Amino acid sequence: MGVDVDVQIYDRTAALLGQMLQLQSERHRAVVSNLANQDTPGYKAVEVDFTQALENATASEAGRLPVAVTHPRHIAIGGAPPDFPSGAVLSTITRSNRLDGNSVNAEMEMAKLSQNSLMYNATAEILSAKFRTIRSAIRGTE
Amino acid sequence: MDIEQAFSVSASALDAQRSRLNLISSNIANAESTRTLEGGPYRRRDVVFTTTPFKSTLEGLSESKASEVFQGVQVTDVVLDPRPLRKAYEPQHPDADPEGYVLYPNVNPLEETANMMSALRAYEANVTAFNATKSMMLKALEIGR
Numbered sequence: 001m002g003v004d005v006d007v008q009i010y011d012r013t014a015a016l017l018g019q020m021l022q023l024q025s026e027r028h029r030a031v032v033s034n035l036a037n038q039d040t041p042g043y044k045a046v047e048v049d050f051t052q053a054l055e056n057a058t059a060s061e062a063g064r065l066p067v068a069v070t071h072p073r074h075i076a077i078g079g080a081p082p083d084f085p086s087g088a089v090l091s092t093i094t095r096s097n098r099l100d101g102n103s104v105n106a107e108m109e110m111a112k113l114s115q116n117s118l119m120y121n122a123t124a125e126i127l128s129a130k131f132r133t134i135r136s137a138i139r140g141t142e
Numbered sequence: 143m144d145i146e147q148a149f150s151v152s153a154s155a156l157d158a159q160r161s162r163l164n165l166i167s168s169n170i171a172n173a174e175s176t177r178t179l180e181g182g183p184y185r186r187r188d189v190v191f192t193t194t195p196f197k198s199t200l201e202g203l204s205e206s207k208a209s210e211v212f213q214g215v216q217v218t219d220v221v222l223d224p225r226p227l228r229k230a231y232e233p234q235h236p237d238a239d240p241e242g243y244v245l246y247p248n249v250n251p252l253e254e255t256a257n258m259m260s261a262l263r264a265y266e267a268n269v270t271a272f273n274a275t276k277s278m279m280l281k282a283l284e285i286g287r
Contacts, residue, residue, distance in 0.1 A: 031271070036154060
C-alpha cells in the first residue's frame with residue numbers, strides 16, 4: 001500500500017545550491033578586494049564570473065534536473081544528472097582610464113556588491129526553506 | 143570559512159583610508175607653517191598604498207586557489223611631496239631670506255579637499271562592503287535553523 005519513493009535529504013538541488021553559495025562568496029571576496037584597493041596605484045580589478053559556466057551547465061541536455069516519474073502518466077523531462085558548474089572564471093580587468101594605473105570602477109563594484117549579497121541571501125533562504133520542508137515532513141502533521 | 147577573509151580585507155582598507163585622512167588633515171593644518179622641527183618650512187606629505195595578501199586565520203584549510211588573489215591594502219610608506227615650495231615676497235617676515243622671499247609649504251587646499259573626498263568615499267564604500275559581508279554570514283548561519 002505504501003508508495004516507494006526515492007527521497008534524498010541532501011540531493012542534487014541542495015548540492016547545486018551549496019555550490020552556488022560557494023561561488024557567490026568567491027565573487028563577494030573579489031568585490032571586497034577591489035573596493036579595498038580602489039585607490040592603490042597599479043592595482044588591477046579582479047572579477048569572478050560564473051554565469052558562463054552556469055549557462056553551459058543548464059543549457060546542455062545533461063544540465064536539466066530530471067522530473068521524477070512515479071506514476072505512469074508522468075512525463076519525464078531531462079535526461080542524465082546535471083553536470084555542475086565546475087568552477088568560476090577568475091579574470092583581471094587590465095584596461096584603466098586612470099593615471100595611476102588602477103582599474104577599479106567603484107560604482108560598478110558597489111552595484112556588484114548589492115546584487116551579489118542579495119543573490120547570496122536568496123540562495124541561503126532557498127536552502128533554509130528546503131531543510132525546513134524536510135523537517136516538517138519528518139515531524140508530520142500533529 | 144572563506145568569507146571571513148573579507149572582514150580582514152575591508153578592515154585593512156578602513157585603516158589605510160583613515161591614515162590617509164589623518165595625513166590630509168595634517169597637510170591642511172600646516173598649510174602656512176614656515177618652521178618645522180627639522181628646520182625649514184613644512185612639506186606636503188602623502189601616503190603610499192600597497193596591496194597586501196590576507197590569508198584567513200584557518201590558512202591551509204581553504205582549498206580555493208582563488209584565496210591567494212584576494213588582497214587587502216596597507217600604508218607602506220609616508221613620502222614627502224617633491225614639488226617646489228611656494229615663494230611669497232614678504233620682507234618683514236622673520237623667516238624671509240636676504241632677498242625678502244618667504245618659502246611656504248607646497249600644500250594646495252583645493253587638492254587636499256579633493257583627496258579628502260576621495261578618501262571619505264572609499265571609506266564609506268568599505269563600510270558598506272563590511273556590512274554586506276556581515277549580513278551574508280548571518281544569513282548563512284540561519285540555514286540549518
